[in-house]
Amino acid sequence: SDAEHRTRTGLDPESLRRAVRDHLFYFQGRHPATASVNDCYLAVAYAVRDRLFQHGVQSLDLLLHRPDARIVAYLSAEFLMGPQLAANLVNLGILDAMREAMTAFPHDLDRLIDHEEEPGLGNGGLGRLAACYLDSLATLEVPAIGYGIRYEFGIFNQQIRDGWQVELTDKWLHLGYPWEIARPERAVEVRFGGTTEGYTDADGRYRVRWNAAEIVMGVPHDTPILGYRVKTCNLLRLWRAEAVQSFDFASFNVGEYGRAVEQQVSTETISKVLYPNDASPQGKALRLKQQYFFVSCAIQDMLRSHIRFGGTPDTFHHRWAAQLNDTHPAVAVPELMRLLLDEHGLEWDAAWEVTQKTFGYTNHTLLPEALETWSVDLFGALLPRHLEIVYEINRRLVDGVRRVYPGDEGRVRRMSLIDESGRRSIRMAHLACAGSHAVNGVAALHTDLLKTQVLADWVAMRPDRFHNVTNGVTPRRFMVVSNPGLSGLITAAIGDGWPSRLEALRELERFADDPDFRARWRDVKRENKQRLAAAIEQRTGIVVYPDSLFDVQVKRIHEYKRQHLNVLHLLTLYRRLKADPSLDIVPRTVVFGGKAAPGYFIAKLMIKLVTAVGALVNDDPDVRGRLKVVFFPNFNVKVGQIIYPAADLSEQISTAGQEASGTGNMKFALNGAITIGTLDGANIEIRDEVGPENFFLFGLTADEVRLRKAAGYDPRAVYESNPVLRGVIDLIASGALSPDDPSRFRPLVDGLLWHDPFMVLADFQAYVDCQAQVDALWRDGEAWTRASILNVARMGKFSSDRSIRDYCERIWHVEPVRA
Numbered sequence: 001s002d003a004e005h006r007t008r009t010g011l012d013p014e015s016l017r018r019a020v021r022d023h024l025f026y027f028q029g030r031h032p033a034t035a036s037v038n039d040c041y042l043a044v045a046y047a048v049r050d051r052l053f054q055h056g057v058q059s060l061d062l063l064l065h066r067p068d069a070r071i072v073a074y075l076s077a078e079f080l081m082g083p084q085l086a087a088n089l090v091n092l093g094i095l096d097a098m099r100e101a102m103t104a105f106p107h108d109l110d111r112l113i114d115h116e117e118e119p120g121l122g123n124g125g126l127g128r129l130a131a132c133y134l135d136s137l138a139t140l141e142v143p144a145i146g147y148g149i150r151y152e153f154g155i156f157n158q159q160i161r162d163g164w165q166v167e168l169t170d171k172w173l174h175l176g177y178p179w180e181i182a183r184p185e186r187a188v189e190v191r192f193g194g195t196t197e198g199y200t201d202a203d204g205r206y207r208v209r210w211n212a213a214e215i216v217m218g219v220p221h222d223t224p225i226l227g228y229r230v231k232t233c234n235l236l237r238l239w240r241a242e243a244v245q246s247f248d249f250a251s252f253n254v255g256e257y258g259r260a261v262e263q264q265v266s267t268e269t270i271s272k273v274l275y276p277n278d279a280s281p282q283g284k285a286l287r288l289k290q291q292y293f294f295v296s297c298a299i300q301d302m303l304r305s306h307i308r309f310g311g312t313p314d315t316f317h318h319r320w321a322a323q324l325n326d327t328h329p330a331v332a333v334p335e336l337m338r339l340l341l342d343e344h345g346l347e348w349d350a351a352w353e354v355t356q357k358t359f360g361y362t363n364h365t366l367l368p369e370a371l372e373t374w375s376v377d378l379f380g381a382l383l384p385r386h387l388e389i390v391y392e393i394n395r396r397l398v399d400g401v402r403r404v405y406p407g408d409e410g411r412v413r414r415m416s417l418i419d420e421s422g423r424r425s426i427r428m429a430h431l432a433c434a435g436s437h438a439v440n441g442v443a444a445l446h447t448d449l450l451k452t453q454v455l456a457d458w459v460a461m462r463p464d465r466f467h468n469v470t471n472g473v474t475p476r477r478f479m480v481v482s483n484p485g486l487s488g489l490i491t492a493a494i495g496d497g498w499p500s501r502l503e504a505l506r507e508l509e510r511f512a513d514d515p516d517f518r519a520r521w522r523d524v525k526r527e528n529k530q531r532l533a534a535a536i537e538q539r540t541g542i543v544v545y546p547d548s549l550f551d552v553q554v555k556r557i558h559e560y561k562r563q564h565l566n567v568l569h570l571l572t573l574y575r576r577l578k579a580d581p582s583l584d585i586v587p588r589t590v591v592f593g594g595k596a597a598p599g600y601f602i603a604k605l606m607i608k609l610v611t612a613v614g615a616l617v618n619d620d621p622d623v624r625g626r627l628k629v630v631f632f633p634n635f636n637v638k639v640g641q642i643i644y645p646a647a648d649l650s651e652q653i654s655t656a657g658q659e660a661s662g663t664g665n666m667k668f669a670l671n672g673a674i675t676i677g678t679l680d681g682a683n684i685e686i687r688d689e690v691g692p693e694n695f696f697l698f699g700l701t702a703d704e705v706r707l708r709k710a711a712g713y714d715p716r717a718v719y720e721s722n723p724v725l726r727g728v729i730d731l732i733a734s735g736a737l738s739p740d741d742p743s744r745f746r747p748l749v750d751g752l753l754w755h756d757p758f759m760v761l762a763d764f765q766a767y768v769d770c771q772a773q774v775d776a777l778w779r780d781g782e783a784w785t786r787a788s789i790l791n792v793a794r795m796g797k798f799s800s801d802r803s804i805r806d807y808c809e810r811i812w813h814v815e816p817v818r819a
């Protein structure tokens with residue numbers, strides 16, 4: 001029976017209680033009666049980790065006996081994993097058993113789950129996508145390893161002081177991180193700098209030797225990744241940089257202790273901190289070192305394991321399918337070439353075939369300023385051998401272009417791996433395309449734009465290599481873990497199969513007109529809103545009302561995401577109320593959250609603008625609590641898990657053509673929020689699925705944006721001709737929001753009036769009109785609830801399980817390995 005099986009595998013409450021007690025007592029030297037919250041949290045986490053590794057050992061054993069099984073390597077500079085305890089308990093199926101077990105301890109399970117701090121090893125969408133994909137790979141029983149960097153400091157913690165963002169160091173390791181195991185015995189060496197020299201080997205072949213100037217050790221730290229209710233346990237393997245020797249004895253002996261330790265410190269800075277920009281990369285040497293560091297560790301690790309399991313270098317791609325999560329790991333292409341050529345003696349053509357068959361490349365952005373390039377000088381100084389290999393790849397590429405398009409030197413210049421205009425630099429997206437058998441965008445529109453614009457020349461030469469794989473999110477974390485109320489209601493209605501078969505949500509459609517079901521649906525949402533209201537009051541002191549419409553925009557702060565468009569709407573509502581305080585309006589709570597890159601001045605000013613509007617509006621007696629504006633500080637995965645379930649309206653209002661996909665849009669809709677959005681990224685596909693009548697659409701299309709710009713867009717003219725818009729812009733410009741510094745928001749206002757690259761003013765009226773339709777539906781509570789239910793019922797496509805199946809079938813050609 002199930003109960004007997006649980007007892008045998010130590011998953012019943014009594015075994016769990018004993019395991020937690022043993023960890024506490026023998027491992028941490030604490031008596032249960034006096035254990036602190038952190039003591040108890042660590043003890044529970046270790047007890048759970050033991051059970052994860054029980055599965056993990058099985059998964060690895062399995063591969064030993066299956067030399068033919070293919071393994072996915074997901075290469076990503078970021079993994080935004082979020083809290084692990086609750087998610088692991090759900091995947092193991094022991095959340096309730098552990099809750100019962102913990103009644104014997106001074107702190108209950110929910111207190112411990114709340115205590116957990118998350119490793120913020122990512123900026124936003126791209127890093128969180130990698131984490132969702134690891135969850136789905138394990139759930140689909142596909143062997144996989146996520147390779148990345150074990151940053152000592154993740155994304156900064158955001159505080160709001162006086163309405164401004166302040167960045168604090170993220171010391172996520174300070175209380176100990178119980179989910180990982182260091183594996184110093186599997187360390188590898190990574191080299192930097194120096195020179196190359198040619199030589200002739202024993203067989204008379206010309207070879208190249210790299211005499212590096214610096215050696216760094218990469219030490220892997222493994223976190224087990226268990227699938228949902230399956231036996232598969234994969235790995236997240238993050239690398240930490242360490243000095244080869246703890247200090248340099250040569251310097252020490254001549255009395256230069258300081259110099260010796262300096263070298264060690266400089267080595268260990270490689271994995272010290274995550275770069276907090278999620279666009280406009282700067283060509284910093286340390287960033288390139290980080291990228292090469294983890295990529296070299298990963299490829300060496302993969303090669304070593306392949307050979308240990310009896311493979312040969314020329315069959316590497318039979319064993320491994322490696323995905324490049326944007327261009328951040330694109331240096332993997334010359335690194336695998338180098339290892340195959342210089343260390344394993346393959347000829348160029350054989351090595352190139354293995355390399356192309358190994359890699360796939362996912363693009364996540366079209367923003368020209370976000371496309372990574374490295375100056376040839378910097379790249380050559382750090383990676384001299386790789387530069388030679390890049391030049392040789394380019395020579396052959398350019399030969400091929402000239403063969404297919406004789407005389408078309410413009411095309412040669414456009415496609416070259418080297419940008420020769422100005423200071424010479426390497427185009428990493430081109431390197432990734434050249435070295436991959438498959439290139440994909442992350443939503444249908446994004447892939448189209450990629451194919452017709454950014455990579456059009458590449459599509460012309462290799463049309464069959466381009467794919468779309470629309471993003472997805474894991475319903476385990478973003479529904480089961482974070483929204484137990486809604487999940488329970490869904491399970492009561494349609495059974496418990498939906499978390500791993502999300503298309504089954506469609507069976508909810510027949511409840512959309514059931515008054516009793518609708519009432520329970522509303523009760524769940526209300527409870528979630530109460531929970532968020534409490535968190536808002538605790539963190540900001542602002543009191544909000546759960547009966548108001550919760551209108552939420554949480555995501556990185558960026559001009560292209562247009563948080564300021566949302567603010568212009570807010571001020572429109574405010575001015576209406578001031579003009580007529582007795583006006584009957586739909587009460588709204590407008591919640592913002594998100595981090596701004598520390599060097600992005602306008603984004604930080606946007607945060608200050610939101611908090612300034614809050615200060616103006618929240619306690620105005622004319623408003624009488626009908627409008628509340630909240631900036632929820634330090635948005636991260638954990639905060640998201642409180643916010644998504646409590647939202648009524650999801651703001652997805654980027655300028656069409658700018659947001660590659662978005663994944664927050666999916667998390668909201670899966671929790672019953674209705675979207676107000678543009679035809680951008682995955683919004684388009686969400687609207688196709690849920691139906692246009694259950695989605696608030698507004699704004700210019702990507703084509704219209706392009707045409708309007710080509711025709712000469714004049715934001716000033718829009719401002720002049722729209723009195724409502726003029727009213728709100730003038731209000732911001734007047735200094736009324738910043739009496740202590742009347743010109744504070746001038747840069748924002750001037751940017752909108754004179755440039756407005758993201759067409760905020762062009763979309764303003766359409767947005768305000770669309771918000772009026774939102775109000776109208778909200779006033780019909782039954783109709784709103786129906787639309788909310790239908791949103792959830794029709795969102796099955798956006799499970800990351802579907803995305804991963806797409807990758808497995810069309811790009812990786814990998815299959816599940818079942819226990």
Ligand code: 26Q
Pocket residue numbers: 123124125126127129275277278279280281282287328364365372442471659660661662663681
């Ligand atoms: C690069 C070089 C140097 C420093 C930083 C960076 C860097 C870091 C992170 C550049 C970009 C990022 C992150 C990008 C990102 O999150 N993109 C988002 O990816 C999501 C998953 O595909 C999409 O849903 C979003 O639309 C896209 O914006």
